[in-house]
Amino acid sequence: MTDKTAPMSDKQCAAGRDFVALGISASAILMFVGIGSSVLPEIFKNWAGVGSGPDLMLVNALLLNIALIIFGRRRYSELLAELDQHRKAEESARLLAETDVLTNCLNRRSITPETDALIEQSKQAGKHTAFIMFDLDNFKQINDCNGHQVGDLVLKTTAQRIQTMLPTGSLLARLGGDEFACVISFEKSFRCRVDQLVNRLIDTVSQPISTGEQGVEITISAGISTTETNTDPASSLLDAKCLLHYADIAMYHAKKQGRNRYFWFEAGMEHQLRLRNELEAGIRRGLSNGEFVPYYEQQIDLHTGEIAGFEMLARWISSDLGIINPDIFIPVAEEMGLIGDLSDQLIEQALSDASHWDPTITVSVNISPIQLRDPWFAQKMLKFLVKHNFPAQRLEIEITETCLHENLGLVRSMITSLRNQGIRISLDDFGTGYSSLSQLQSLPFDRLKIDRSFVGDLARGGGESGSKIIDAIISLGDGLSIPITAEGIEDEETLEMLKKMGPLKGQGYHYGLPETSEQVKERLTKLGRYRTPKAIGPSEFPQPAALDGHLSEPQLKAGSSGA
Template sequence: MRHDKSKFFRTFGTSDRDFVTLGIAVAAIILFVGTGGKVLPQIVRAWQGIGEGPDTLLVNAVLLNIALILLGWRRYKELTQEIDQTREAEQEARLLAEIDPLTGCLNRRSLTSAVDIMIDQCEQNGQALALIMIDLDNFKQVNDLNGHKSGDQVLQQAATRIRSLLPRGGLLARLGGDEFTCVFPFDARAPERVEQIANRLIEKVSKPIEIGGQIAEVTISLGISASERSGQPAGGDVDAKALMHKADIAMYHAKKQGKNRFFWFESSMESELRFRNEMIQGLRRGIEKGEFVPFYEQQIDLETGKLVGFEMLARWNSPDFGIVGPDIFIPIAEEMGLIGDLSEQLIVQAFTDAKSWAPELTLSVNISPVQMRDPWFSQKLLKLLIEHNFPPHRLEIEITESCLHENIGMVRTMIASLQNQGVHVSLDDFGTGYASLSQLSSLPFDRLKIDRSFVKELSGSNSGAKIVQAMVSMSDGLHMPVTAEGIEDEKILEALKTLGKMKGQGYHYGLPENGEAVRKRLAESGQLAQEVPARTGTAEDPAPESRTA
């Protein structure tokens, strides 16, 4: 940048000297006219032999004038050409600073000032300004599968499609990565016009893109903000940064709601995002301070009514939010990459608790699909078993059907690795993830867990009972024992007993309890292995039941 500035000032000084050079050339011409008017006639007459030649000094002066004129004119042309080239270079540099070179759109730097100008113009013209934040969904997969060159072509094609739908007076910018922003004026009394454009963007940009004989499919999530809507001011200071911030929040909300859709910004979204950021900070502190604790839900042999084990459920004992259920903090932990540390912390606590139980009682632990993407997960778990001297045959790992669709080869390897060491592996929430029969028969699961959404139907229509009966029959054909989740009343329990031998769990047997409460329960029934120091905590679980650890 310093080099560019010095070059600019040198050029500016050269343009000043350019006028000096031109002045010298003009003066030489005037002098040539004065001396030449006297010398040239004498030279002509001398050539004709009718007079004496001119004075040598005057002749030399004329020749010098001619040389100065030629030199000055040549230098003037060179300087003029240099100035033109410098101006072109400055204009090109300005364009490069304002335009995204890949797509030809404006960049973030130039967009801010352009939007501020458009806001002022819209106010003068009695219009509102709409800003749509656009993010390509699953763009990383395009890069990973097809390479960054293909990804660049997808961005170029997306920019072309978006630009073709912009109304007159609209602007398109690429903020970086796979994020775009389009801005255009509209009638605040007709916000449906903006929604029409948003729907057309979703429809057109989401069409398959052919690149090098391959098809790339991307969808888009849109967030919309406006300087005014339905005659109501946007509230607060309306400038480019404020509109971009609000549209970005709305776009994030669209992604969270399933992607490939749009949302207008609402103030509640900002409150939700603020709460989420507080949760993220609280999660990090909570992991460091050990605020996450395991709760346990009883697992019962339905035929004998005997307690056979517990499923560990995660709870967050937060000083700021109270007892928080996993349905709230687990998705955030997965997204932030904290689920591995969180799960390991809980498993270690569960091993400590379970070692005080009778040795025939099992411990079931839910594993996040994010953890199953880690190729070293099985080795990490086996290392924990060794470090804490916990018998592998007492541990049952529960994975969901969604894991099977991501990388079934890796899942098969992990299952085999764990089972070789004596760990049992069950398929959790069976019936909700559309696992195929071929997948079930090819993967050596030790148990199937029927999801609570099917089990609760046993207390209602006959169709619910038929579905559960079909699941049990299929598990018998696969030689896999069954656990039924969500047993909430005696009617469901009696219906399950008629379907065969299985384990069951649910609120019918009591709410999940922390380690100390479980230890007291087992002490009363004579199912403790030995006396160990007790941990303090809340006995009852006020959080809603969840299958996620």
């Protein structure tokens, strides 16, 4: 409860003083009228030489009344000024609450009631309302590369360009960050005009923005929702919150489809987004519950037919969704920024499993291009090797050709650091990217893996052309002293053709589907190539070459030799 004895606030005190001053002024005016009616005639008579003049006490009272009236008038003027100042302050506060300071557009708080009002106006005029949401593509990169001052300029210029394109009576808001929204009315039979407007907006906004020294180019992705989305005539029109939600879903879909484009909202998009959210939540939950497990695909020495190693493949055994293919969850984990944590869990488990295999069997793991941007990745791998007492020469890191074009200098430094620890580096899916001979010469790869598409051509009737490509890759490997692995061996015919091409390693479903760690244990146990924990001695698993990341010349050569 409020304390009734608490002192009054400044506004309460001021209001009290104004009330007292008003009462005094009113009383002074009444007394002036009463006293003045008797004193003033006496004064005039005295000036005219008639009579003895008014009573001195009454004259003083009249003068006091005049002073009080002047005081009241002055206080009244000050009160009017205070009221005007207070009104301006309230107007300024309202503007700050309803508009974006940087762009002078509406903000997220005010766009909702304004949109609802426009929807009602459009309904009365027999029109539909379209809610268009924009998002600047890669705006964070613009901020990081050019500074926030340039970023603010981009936002203001974007808002100005959009505003000049909108029809009269439309709304424009900055929802926050690099998100904008505009709301327009359109005739029910002219939905195509919304498409035309959005296309012009995309073209106009994407024009280079001059920042003084250089121009900044941006693109935008847009999503559109309308009140006609509600196809049930018995239900009420969609309100602003629904339109914003649907437009946001459509904009997200536009970004997923390649950006710099727009989409109208469709019901299926909401279902996809719901599945995406469930997938993201499942990934976070799966990381905590250890639901991501390694499967292993055999790598065979084609000359001897013996197991030379295993490639670790990620699998997600979800308690809710079952076994999920990595093609589904890996891209999502990359976008969520969790691919590093996920990969770390799998690599540690793979090293733990492989520590019981025959010392001649290697384990290879694929890493995401995102992980190569981590400057501590090599040190992290060394930490795992030491933790699991695993020889660095038995670990093979596989990277794809696309990694070479993101930041070649960083990739070269990372590969060198990993190889200095004794870890071997393979170039995966070779032939599908844009690797140049100079890159293969300058980057210290230990192995090339022929993409399965070329190997598959051998069995699909493209034997001659496929054979020539594989022969060329093998010749390239021989010239650079880099061993070769062929992926995607599916049948005996393909295997026999590859055997004739040289000393290769191979892998594919011809040798069986990827297996769990228990299945690998059972397979190697039958071959006498599995070691129980008691049978493993410290001397069998030497530590990585050096904790400082450097190898001696003999060690470096040993780490570079093919399996």
